[in-house]
Amino acid sequence: MQRIRILIAGASGTIGRVVAEALIGDGHEVVCLLRRSPSGEEAAGFHAQGGARIVFADLSDPLALRDSVHDIAPSCVVSCLASRSGSPKDAQAVDYAANSNLLRAAEHAGTEHFLLLSAICVQRPQLAFQHAKLAFEKELIESPVEHTIVRPTAFFKSLSGQVARVARGKPFLLFGGGELTRCKPISDRDLARFIAGCMSDPEARNQVLPIGGPGPAISPRGQGELLFGLTGREPNYRSVPPALFGAAARVLSLGAPVSDWFAEKAEYARIAKYYATQSMLVLDPETGEYSEEATPEFGSDTLHGHYEKLLHADGLQSGTLGD
Template sequence: MKVAVAGASGTIGRAVVRECAARGYTVTALLRSEGAGQLPELEGAERRVVDLSDPAALVHALDEARPATVISCLASRNGSPRDAKAVDLDANLNLLRAARQADAEHFILLSAICVQRPRLAFQHAKLAFEAALSEADIAHTIIRPTAFFKSLSGQVGRVRDGKPFLIFGDGELTRCKPISDADLARFIVDSVGNPERQGKVLPIGGPGPAISLREQGEMLFELADKPARFRSISPRLFLAASRVLSLVAPFSSWFAEKAEYARIAHYYATQSMLVLDEETGEYDAEATPEFGEDTLRDHYRAMLSAAS
């Protein structure tokens, strides 16, 4: 089995390359820079540095690799409108064209579950590519994971240092079923050559139950053996900031980006990363599929242990 992985230097991309190599696949890792080629997780893969904005370079890279399956783990780094269009949409379109020209049989896209309720530039860019992929004459699988362990680990240091855990509102506004890099990589690679997953959009989370922001904090304090302390922030602050910044955004790209960042912060402070019931408009934890064995509790425990 020959597989090409775009976005191979990212957190999930590296895990996917490692999983493919462990299964004995011939893997081509498509990288944006020479330095990324030194990552130890990419051992066993053929590493190719390619400009994702250059269609001809991508065609050449895939024409030489001749993968049966192309996996895109591409994602904009900051979610700004410019970066979202360049990466989530345009780079993926270039990759899709190159995959078709190289006679690849299957295109697997790592998307995001938050596109169910699109309000942000990067979500619209992801949906635009999902639509293009669905219409292309190539078998496809679209995978929409919930939250990652990494995205829920930013306050481990605060708790370890005895600082309060920051929550939005009462900390119960949102819930998610986070999935580890390794478990998500296994789910993605399980889709390679799997006809039952072709032509489908697959939401996926880690082992449940769904967890709130307050429950994440309580778990961290318990594992750190410290009394729970919380500090609440109103999501309305982000909304107010976005409105103020938007007044100047038409005259400054800097303010436009900052306004989008404020909207992103408000979105994640108020929206759950679970399957959305289109009929009720509510997020449904029971309808959110679970996969894998790694738990957020074990991840937090390992981080606290490593720090000590």
């Protein structure tokens, strides 16, 4: 495998870190572009990854960013940038503007390849961050730099919020009957390996690549079944109507024109409703339905195994807690 210099933006995030590890493991020269100085622990983590070089840059300053990327002269840029909140302002600043500035800098530096970590949910855009991601995807596709756009399905982390509550005997919360949505979740490690593989795969160039973990697709009710089985608890579900989020969004939107707080809260309610009602699978353009069969799979890590590790790490495995 040819060793190349790769610049990773968003390298301090959960996915960015494991992507850096995977690329270093493949023998590439990795430069981590950070927006702020890492803590001592974080900095030590980067050095432990095999001496990854760290560069600081203001992604909102196009000229300074251009100079930084030009000095690095990467063959490839990998962007794991993503807005943390999904609010309209944050989405515009990070999902679109920061990535756009990075792309312009990459073009100026003569970078050959730009890989973007996007999201599968942009197939049916209804939210501010989805529109921001799509706007940048379009810009990247139209750029002279070769592109790869990776759209993962759900992450293990996003499906782990109820592990502790179920282990402690609380009900598993469902939207509707728990079968409204399905996904093929992928682990951070498997996603990082997939991204690393794109570096040397000519078939990945100028492609939009949806990717999930090992199937079959799983519903929220199925996630609950996994947890009840692992913890030895009797199945106990509580249903929340997704319409509640829509109603909350409508009420909060009334204050959006005069208050950023109301605008953000309204968007959060819309985000909650979206994920309660939309599957994270490939959308069949002919039928308009989500397709498990059309959603590619990669890796070997399973949600079952992930839940087992969480329960063991927290001392919550079956038989360790009383009611």
